[in-house]
Amino acid sequence: MEPDAEDRIGGIAVVRSVAALRRVVAGWRQAGRSVALVPTMGALHAGHLALVARAAALADRVIASIFVNPTQFAPHEDFARYPREEATDAAKLAASRCDLLYAPPLEEMYPANFTTTVSAGAIAEGLCGRFRPGHFAGVATVVAKLLQQSRCDLACFGEKDYQQLQIVRRVARDLDMPVRIEGVATVREADGLALSSRNAYLSPAERKVAPALHRVLSETAARIIRGEAVAASAAAGAAALAEAGFTKVDYLEICDAETLTPLQQLGRPGRVLAAAWLGRTRLIDNVPL
């Protein structure tokens, strides 16, 4: 099950180099197994484990990667304080249907003279792309690398990061990568808050406000389905977020579910997406239309 892995941690096989990863995958391939990848930045929660479960349902072997990718954080963002808890993560993966943890160090991902960037174009420029310049180029580049390193048949991404999911789909298709990109529904707390590693940053008071994000998105979707105007519904949603206690609303928009261009009228599948701040913590969420 874990041929040739370099090490074990918390009961799961772990590899830390591309060469070791490829040796394990080559062994699986020779045995005729299909391979799925679940890319993560660690600090695993039930949302990540749902990705592993879906991956295991669709492929014979599952790799979870943990890599806190510096190139997708802007200088002022939370790279330094982003939670890192590999031992706990490994134990969670050992209890899941994951077969291998791939946890490369920085120098394995970005060797000397690394200069290449993958950009998804306009689909990465709106929504979060407007507020996090360079973020999605960092994401697209590291995901392209992980897909090539593992040569997986399938990779699972959460719908919680909906723009990221659509960007990964676009890049994989545009660059003809022979991989299926599988979106997995957001896992939520009982009160509707989408699971996120960044929820750990919330104070108790902020945590009480946080579920309003999903509630307002759902209400906005309901308004539009009832026939209210898109622009007015978006404005009302943004106002409701501020009213609920969000300290800043980066955006609340209604977009085409595939291209993420502003949705003018119903007919094509749509998505309601928002990003809003509670103090120093930025939360994102989205719902289908």
Place this chain on the structure above:
Amino acid sequence: MEPDAEDRIGGIAVVRSVAALRRVVAGWRQAGRSVALVPTMGALHAGHLALVARAAALADRVIASIFVNPTQFAPHEDFARYPREEATDAAKLAASRCDLLYAPPLEEMYPANFTTTVSAGAIAEGLCGRFRPGHFAGVATVVAKLLQQSRCDLACFGEKDYQQLQIVRRVARDLDMPVRIEGVATVREADGLALSSRNAYLSPAERKVAPALHRVLSETAARIIRGEAVAASAAAGAAALAEAGFTKVDYLEICDAETLTPLQQLGRPGRVLAAAWLGRTRLIDNVPL
């Protein structure tokens, strides 16, 4: 030898879709064959055929692609008049050790909503990158696609387009593509002129001047090896090109052979590179140091 190919032209099997290409390659893989790709824009000459010969020496099966890639031409460049002669090219490939011609139409390479770009960073910004903005992003993107479409083990590129070769190496390494990039020495006319599809644009008078490009590059390399200063040698070389009849010199530079940054002193492998115009035709060439 050509399982499942859609068609034959000039005696060689041809496929025009990614799906058909992959069916042929999958058949080869099942039979345990290794696969090499020779990406071209057609208008094949002995330089391209040297790439095919090298590919055939290193792999069991050889694919040549012909695709005049619009995204690597700037609006004012020669995309419209670039030579297109598929029947002649196919006959040349049929007489070579090429096994398959892959000649996709535009819509197969760039379907609706195509937006992804691969950029190599600083290595693509100097030399030709300074004079052809967007050119190398077009090259890097289409090569990334061709490598993914074919999933070749190996791809051959000519040293004549030396900056392109180093960019392709960089992108393949940075994105962890499991492919070997093989550089092949420039094929030259008896008078030293590097073979190029663009040589067909030269008038008889321009054709007489053209070999001076290689001669001046060789002389510049010899000066530096003799110990003359790099900057003075480059300046003398540029002056010699103008003297010989080149109507404009875009650059003549001495660079590190791998990173293409300006070479300050000998010690690491170097390369002398130039681009210069004869009327409406831009020629490039380079020699090792």
